[in-house]
Amino acid sequence: MPVAAGVACLSGVVTYAIFRIPFVGSFLMVFILAAGTLLACDFRLMATLGVLATVALIYYGHRRNVVDLVGQKKRGEESRSGTFTH
Numbered sequence: 001m002p003v004a005a006g007v008a009c010l011s012g013v014v015t016y017a018i019f020r021i022p023f024v025g026s027f028l029m030v031f032i033l034a035a036g037t038l039l040a041c042d043f044r045l046m047a048t049l050g051v052l053a054t055v056a057l058i059y060y061g062h063r064r065n066v067v068d069l070v071g072q073k074k075r076g077e078e079s080r081s082g083t084f085t086h
Helices: 002-019 022-040 045-075
Strands: none
Touching: 002 022, 022 045
């Protein structure tokens, strides 16, 4: 779905501009692209399994960033420190 690709790109840039944490914008882009793929493929089993596997692997690759961000929020620290990787 070309619309999903355009929306994903725009949302990633806007999210980064607001939060200044690259992986947050990337996650939003991934979820929008995943939704667009599922819609374009009518939620067929293989497409759905492929999307779920892709999202799971991307999350797995960023899990340390998620843990660090949640830890900062719990401690009340500023999340715009730029200490996260992408």
